[in-house]
Amino acid sequence: MNGESAPAGPVPEDLLRTLVGDHPERLVHVHEVPARRAVLGAWPEWVDPTLLGSLLASGIEAPWSHQVEVAQAAHAGHHVVVSTGTASGKSLGYHLPMLSDIIAGATAPNGRGATALYLSPTKALAADQLSRIDRLALPAVRPATYDGDTPTDERRWIRDHANLVLTNPDLLHHSLLPGHERWSSFLRALRYVVVDECHVYKGVFGAHMAAVLRRLRRVAARYRSEPTFVFASATVADPEEHASRLLGMPVTPVTRDGSPRASMTFALWEPPLLVDETGQPSRVSTITETGELLAGCVREHVQTVAFARSRAGVEVVARIAKERVPVTDEHRVAAYRGGYLPEERRELERSLRAKELLGLAATNALELGVDVSGLDAVLLAGWPGTLSSLWQQAGRAGRSGERSLAVLVASDDPLDTFVVHHPEAIFGRGIEATVVDPDNPHVLGPHLAAAAAELPVTEADVEIFGPQTRVLLDALVARGILKKRPRGWFWGREDRPADHLSLRGAGEPVRIIETRTGRVVGTVDDSSAHSQVHTGAVHLHQGQTWVITELDLDDHAAFAVRGDPGWTTQAQSVSDFQIVHETEHEEWGPLRCSFGHVTVRHQVTSFLRRLPGGEVLGEHPLDLPPRSLATKAVWWTMPVEDLTAAGVAEDGIPGAAHAAEHAAIGMLPLFATADRWDIGGVSTALHPDTGLPTILIYDGHPGGAGFAERGYRRIRPWLSATRDAIDSCECPEGCPSCIQSPKCGNGNEPLDKRGAVALLDLVLRHADPGAGGAQ
Structure with missing residues (x-):
C-alpha cells in the first residue's frame, strides 16, 4: 500500500439521484471513468537508509512503478518529466534522489554538500512541499521556503545554510538570479531543480519560464554546476516536447501511471432553459445551479469543492450554498480565491484538510495553490478553459480506494453547450497540446537584458537562448539598453532590468x-x-x-x-484593430484567411447598473485611458456580394459577424490550450485595412501566446464546431449558450444567430480542407 486509508465516501449514484431530485432532464450524460490497478516497484538500492526508514514509517511500503522510473532517471543525471494523474505521488519520484543526495552530501567538508531548488507556480504549493518534507524528520535536510513573505533576517541564513530551497519562478527571476553572487555556495552545489505543475507554464507565462530556466542554466554554469531538471505535471498532452521547450534541452518522459485509482462517476449537467416575463429564453445561472448543488452535497455531508472561473463567481457560489444549508452548517461553507490575504488562505487550507469545511467554492488558485486531494466530490461551474484544467480539477476528488463524483455544470456558453451534448469531446480525446513559444521577441528581449545584467552575454549563450537571440541583442544595443564589447553584450545602466519585467504579464496589482x-x-x-x-x-x-x-x-x-x-455593474467597452503584418494566408476563392501581427486598441467607456432580475437602471460614462496591445491574430474576410448571396444582407453583416466572432471565441479553447478569457475578438462590416467585412480573433497577451496560431492551423474543424454549436442551440434568436458573450463590451448588440450560421456556412463551403491553413 502507498498512502493512508480513509473512511468510505458516498456512493456516486445515490448522491447524483439526490441532487437530480425531480429534474432528471438536467443530467445530460453520465460517464464512468474506470478504476486503475496499482503497479508496484522496488526501492532503488541507492536510496538513503534514513530516508527509507522515514518513508516506511509513514506507511509507504513500496513505491509505484512511475516513482521508481523518475527516481532512477534523475539519479542517473537525466533531465526527466513525469506526467501522471492527480494525487499519483509524483513528488516521491524526485524526493528519492534529491533527498538521498542531500543527506549524502551533508557530511561534505564544506558543510553544504548537494543542494536542490524546488519551483512551484504558487507560494502555497511550496509551503505544502515543505510540510511534507518536514514530516519525514530528516536531520541532514535543511529545507526552507524563500519568497516575498520571507523576513529579511531569515534570507541570509537560507542563502548560506539551507540545502533545499522551495520558491517560485518570480523570486528566482527578481532575486536569486540578479543576486547570484550571494547564492554562490548554494549554486556551486546545485544538484537538482524541480519544476512542479509544469503544465501551468504555457502561452506567455511559459515563454517567460523558458527564458528564466535558460538564465538559471547559464548562471549555474558560472559556478561549475550542471543540475538535473525534473518536471512534474498531472495534465500535459506531450510532456516530453513541452518540458524540452521549457528547458531548451532533451527531457526523458515518464507517463505510465503505476498508482491505483478507484472509479469516478463523471456527470454532465445542464441548467434548464426558462422563459422570462418578456418571453426571452435564458438558462438558470450556472453559478446559481452550482451553489444549489454544493449545498446539496453539504447537506449529505459530502466534502466537496466547487470550482468557479471568476473571483466574483466563487463568492456567489459560496453565498448561495450558505443560504441553502441548515444554519448549523453555514460555518462549514467558504470561498477561496486569489486576492485574499495570506493568513485567510492558510486558515481555509487548514480547515479543508482537517475536514472542518464541507463545502468550498474556489477558483483555480486551489487547483494549483495547495495540495488537496481525497475529496468526495468536485463541481465545475462551467468549462474550465481546457481539458487539462478539467481533469486537474476533477482529479481532486477520490479518497484512497473509494469511488468519487465529478459534475460539470454547463454555463451559458457555446463551448459548454457543445461539450455536454457531445461527451466524446471530453471523454473520447486526449488533452490539448500546450503552446509555448520560447522565441517570442516581446518576452525574450527583456530577458536577454536581464541575463546581461547577471553575466555578460557571450557568443556561447546564443545557442542557449535560441535563433532570435542575435537579432534581439542588436536591437537592445541600438536602443541603448546593452553595450557591445569584444567579450560580449553588457548591461550598462544603473537600474536592474528584472525590476521592470513581470513574469505573469499582469503589471502591479x-x-x-x-x-x-x-x-x-x-x-x-x-x-x-x-x-x-x-x-x-x-x-x-x-x-x-x-x-x-x-x-x-x-x-x-x-x-x-x-x-x-441592490444592483450589480457591468463594464462597457469599445475595441478596434490595425493589421500590422500578415505573415501567412490562404485564399479560399473569394474569401481570404490570414494570420499575423496586429495592434488591438481597447477602452472601457462606461458601465451599466443592473437589478438582480437583469433590468438596466442606467448607463454611466467613465473616463479611462485606452489600452493598446501588440499581439498575433487570425482573421478572415468575406466580400459583401458573397455574403448577400449566402443570405446575409448588407445591413445584417454587423450582427452576423459579431455573433460568429463570439461563438468562435467560445469554441477556440476546444482546439488550443486556452481559456476564453485568454482570447479576444473584433468584427466589423468594413475594415479600413482590408476594405471588406472582417472577423478577427486575437491572443490577449503582448506578442501573442500561440492560441490564434493554433486556431489558424485548425481553422476548418474550429469553425465547423462553431457553426454546429450555434445551429444546434434550442433558443430561437440567440442566447449565452450560443452567440452571447459574458465579456462583450457592447452589451451583446447587435447579434444575428441565423446570419452567423449563414456566414459560417459560406466560409466552410469555400475553405479548402487540403490547404495548409485550413486543416
Missing part, C-alpha cells in the same frame, strides 16, 4: 482599500482593474459587497466602502 480605515481588503490584477474596480463598480469579496468610490491608476489603488446598493 491594484489594491482594494477600505476608505474609512485604510485597510487593504484584497487585490485585483492590473489588466482587470479597468473593468472590475472602476469608479462606481460593485465588487464582491468574501461574500461581502463593496462599492468602489475611486480608482487611482497612478497609485494602483481602488478605494471602496462596504455595502450592497
Whole structure:
C-alpha cells in the first residue's frame, strides 16, 4: 500500500439521484471513468537508509512503478518529466534522489554538500512541499521556503545554510538570479531543480519560464554546476516536447501511471432553459445551479469543492450554498480565491484538510495553490478553459480506494453547450497540446537584458537562448539598453532590468482599500482593474459587497466602502484593430484567411447598473485611458456580394459577424490550450485595412501566446464546431449558450444567430480542407 486509508465516501449514484431530485432532464450524460490497478516497484538500492526508514514509517511500503522510473532517471543525471494523474505521488519520484543526495552530501567538508531548488507556480504549493518534507524528520535536510513573505533576517541564513530551497519562478527571476553572487555556495552545489505543475507554464507565462530556466542554466554554469531538471505535471498532452521547450534541452518522459485509482462517476449537467416575463429564453445561472448543488452535497455531508472561473463567481457560489444549508452548517461553507490575504488562505487550507469545511467554492488558485486531494466530490461551474484544467480539477476528488463524483455544470456558453451534448469531446480525446513559444521577441528581449545584467552575454549563450537571440541583442544595443564589447553584450545602466519585467504579464496589482480605515481588503490584477474596480463598480469579496468610490491608476489603488446598493455593474467597452503584418494566408476563392501581427486598441467607456432580475437602471460614462496591445491574430474576410448571396444582407453583416466572432471565441479553447478569457475578438462590416467585412480573433497577451496560431492551423474543424454549436442551440434568436458573450463590451448588440450560421456556412463551403491553413 502507498498512502493512508480513509473512511468510505458516498456512493456516486445515490448522491447524483439526490441532487437530480425531480429534474432528471438536467443530467445530460453520465460517464464512468474506470478504476486503475496499482503497479508496484522496488526501492532503488541507492536510496538513503534514513530516508527509507522515514518513508516506511509513514506507511509507504513500496513505491509505484512511475516513482521508481523518475527516481532512477534523475539519479542517473537525466533531465526527466513525469506526467501522471492527480494525487499519483509524483513528488516521491524526485524526493528519492534529491533527498538521498542531500543527506549524502551533508557530511561534505564544506558543510553544504548537494543542494536542490524546488519551483512551484504558487507560494502555497511550496509551503505544502515543505510540510511534507518536514514530516519525514530528516536531520541532514535543511529545507526552507524563500519568497516575498520571507523576513529579511531569515534570507541570509537560507542563502548560506539551507540545502533545499522551495520558491517560485518570480523570486528566482527578481532575486536569486540578479543576486547570484550571494547564492554562490548554494549554486556551486546545485544538484537538482524541480519544476512542479509544469503544465501551468504555457502561452506567455511559459515563454517567460523558458527564458528564466535558460538564465538559471547559464548562471549555474558560472559556478561549475550542471543540475538535473525534473518536471512534474498531472495534465500535459506531450510532456516530453513541452518540458524540452521549457528547458531548451532533451527531457526523458515518464507517463505510465503505476498508482491505483478507484472509479469516478463523471456527470454532465445542464441548467434548464426558462422563459422570462418578456418571453426571452435564458438558462438558470450556472453559478446559481452550482451553489444549489454544493449545498446539496453539504447537506449529505459530502466534502466537496466547487470550482468557479471568476473571483466574483466563487463568492456567489459560496453565498448561495450558505443560504441553502441548515444554519448549523453555514460555518462549514467558504470561498477561496486569489486576492485574499495570506493568513485567510492558510486558515481555509487548514480547515479543508482537517475536514472542518464541507463545502468550498474556489477558483483555480486551489487547483494549483495547495495540495488537496481525497475529496468526495468536485463541481465545475462551467468549462474550465481546457481539458487539462478539467481533469486537474476533477482529479481532486477520490479518497484512497473509494469511488468519487465529478459534475460539470454547463454555463451559458457555446463551448459548454457543445461539450455536454457531445461527451466524446471530453471523454473520447486526449488533452490539448500546450503552446509555448520560447522565441517570442516581446518576452525574450527583456530577458536577454536581464541575463546581461547577471553575466555578460557571450557568443556561447546564443545557442542557449535560441535563433532570435542575435537579432534581439542588436536591437537592445541600438536602443541603448546593452553595450557591445569584444567579450560580449553588457548591461550598462544603473537600474536592474528584472525590476521592470513581470513574469505573469499582469503589471502591479491594484489594491482594494477600505476608505474609512485604510485597510487593504484584497487585490485585483492590473489588466482587470479597468473593468472590475472602476469608479462606481460593485465588487464582491468574501461574500461581502463593496462599492468602489475611486480608482487611482497612478497609485494602483481602488478605494471602496462596504455595502450592497441592490444592483450589480457591468463594464462597457469599445475595441478596434490595425493589421500590422500578415505573415501567412490562404485564399479560399473569394474569401481570404490570414494570420499575423496586429495592434488591438481597447477602452472601457462606461458601465451599466443592473437589478438582480437583469433590468438596466442606467448607463454611466467613465473616463479611462485606452489600452493598446501588440499581439498575433487570425482573421478572415468575406466580400459583401458573397455574403448577400449566402443570405446575409448588407445591413445584417454587423450582427452576423459579431455573433460568429463570439461563438468562435467560445469554441477556440476546444482546439488550443486556452481559456476564453485568454482570447479576444473584433468584427466589423468594413475594415479600413482590408476594405471588406472582417472577423478577427486575437491572443490577449503582448506578442501573442500561440492560441490564434493554433486556431489558424485548425481553422476548418474550429469553425465547423462553431457553426454546429450555434445551429444546434434550442433558443430561437440567440442566447449565452450560443452567440452571447459574458465579456462583450457592447452589451451583446447587435447579434444575428441565423446570419452567423449563414456566414459560417459560406466560409466552410469555400475553405479548402487540403490547404495548409485550413486543416
